[in-house]
Amino acid sequence: MKKSYFLIIFTLFLFIITISYSYFYKKEDVIKIGFVGALTAKYSVLGNAMMNGIILAFEEENYKINGKEIELIFKDDKKDIEVNKKIVNDFINQGIKIVIGNVTSSMTKISMSIINEHKDMFMISAASASNEFSGIDDQFFRVHVANNEQRFSSFATYIKDSGFKKIYGIYDPENVTYTKDYLENFEKSFLLHGGKKFIQYSKIGNLDFLLKDIKEKNPDLLLICANSVDAARVVQYLRINGIFTQIASSEWAMTSTFIENSGKYSEGIIFNIDYDENSKKDEFVKFVNNFENKYKTFPSMYAVKGYELAKIIIELLKMGNETELKKNILLKKEFNGLQNTITFDEFGDVVREFNTYKIINGKFEKIK
Structure with a gap:
C-alpha cells in the first residue's frame, strides 16, 4: 500500500516537472x-x-x-x-x-x-x-x-523644371498625420528649389466643393496625397466634370488598384517613388x-x-x-x-x- 502510494506521488511529481519544463522551455x-x-x-x-x-x-x-x-x-x-x-x-x-x-x-x-x-x-x-x-x-x-527635404528633392526639381507654378494640394483627412504632412514638406522642398507656395490645401470630402474651388483657383497642377481608392475616386470625378489639369500623386496611391479604379482617367498622372516594379x-x-x-x-x-x-x-x-x-x-x-x-x-x-x-x-x- 505504501509502495503504491509512493508510486502515485512520484508519478504526479514527474508529471508536474514535465509540464513545467515544457511550459518554460517553450x-x-x-x-x-x-x-x-x-x-x-x-x-x-x-x-x-x-x-x-x-x-x-x-x-x-x-x-x-x-x-x-x-x-x-x-x-x-x-x-x-x-x-x-x-x-x-x-x-x-x-x-x-x-x-x-x-x-x-x-x-x-x-x-x-x-x-x-x-x-x-x-x-x-x-x-x-x-x-x-x-x-x-x-x-x-x-x-x-520620411516626408523630408531629401525625399522630395528630385520630385520638386522635376515639378519646377516642368513649368508648374500654381499647385493645389488635396489630402485624405483620415490619415492627416501623413497626408497633410506630405503636402507641407513637399511645399518646403519646392520653395527651396525656387518654386512658389501652394495656392490651396483641401481635404477630400465634398467633391462638388472641390470641383468648384479648383475651377475658381485655376491651378496648373493638382497634388493628391491619399490611398489608391480615394485618389482614384477624386481623379475620376474631376476628369468626368471637365477638369483636365495635370495631376501628381503620392506613392501611397501608386498601386494597380489605382489604375483599375480610375480607368482611362489615370493616363498621364505623375508619381514619385523609391520603388521600381521593372527592376x-x-x-x-x-x-x-x-x-x-x-x-x-x-x-x-x-x-x-x-x-x-x-x-x-x-x-x-x-x-x-x-x-x-x-x-x-x-x-x-x-x-x-x-x-x-x-x-x-x-x-x-x-x-x-x-x-x-x-x-x-x-x-x-x-x-x-
Whole structure:
C-alpha cells in the first residue's frame, strides 16, 4: 500500500516537472512578433500586401532563427484608436518585444505613444512616412522614407523644371498625420528649389466643393496625397466634370488598384517613388518569382517593403535577442534591400533613391 502510494506521488511529481519544463522551455524558445495594421476596409490593400511580404520572408527561414521558433501574430487595427490601443497593450501583456506597424501614420502615432514607454520594445514600419516622427531618439524605426527635404528633392526639381507654378494640394483627412504632412514638406522642398507656395490645401470630402474651388483657383497642377481608392475616386470625378489639369500623386496611391479604379482617367498622372516594379536586380527578380508562385499576383511596393522589413528583423535576431534590435540596427546601419541599400540614421530614418513615374498606356513608366 505504501509502495503504491509512493508510486502515485512520484508519478504526479514527474508529471508536474514535465509540464513545467515544457511550459518554460517553450516560452523561452519562441519569439513572438506582433503586427498591427489595416487588414480590412479601404487601407487593407496596403496591410495585406505587407503581411504577405512578411510571411514569405519568415517562411524562407522555416519560422526558426538560432534554434528559436518564430510566431507571427497579425492584428487588424480597423483604423480605430481604441482597438489599436487594446492590440498594442495586449502585445505588451504577452511579452512581445517586436512590433511591426502600422499601415498609416495616424495609427502609428497611437502605437508609438504606448511602445515608447517600454525601452526593451522595438517598433518598425513599412509604410509610415510622416516627418513628425523624424529626428527623435525613440523605439520607432522604418524602412519607408520620411516626408523630408531629401525625399522630395528630385520630385520638386522635376515639378519646377516642368513649368508648374500654381499647385493645389488635396489630402485624405483620415490619415492627416501623413497626408497633410506630405503636402507641407513637399511645399518646403519646392520653395527651396525656387518654386512658389501652394495656392490651396483641401481635404477630400465634398467633391462638388472641390470641383468648384479648383475651377475658381485655376491651378496648373493638382497634388493628391491619399490611398489608391480615394485618389482614384477624386481623379475620376474631376476628369468626368471637365477638369483636365495635370495631376501628381503620392506613392501611397501608386498601386494597380489605382489604375483599375480610375480607368482611362489615370493616363498621364505623375508619381514619385523609391520603388521600381521593372527592376532587374537579381534579388528583386527572385523575390517576385517566389511571391507570384505563392500568391499568384505581382507584389506591390508595400509587399516589397514588408518583405525587406522582415529580412532586417531576421538579420537582427541572428545578431542578438529580441530586446537588442535597436542597438544592433544602429551598429550595422546598412542592410541589403531588394533594389538598393537601406541605410538607417541614428534616429531610425532611412535614405533611399527616388524616381518619377507617369502612367502611359495604363502602365507606370519611369521618366528619365
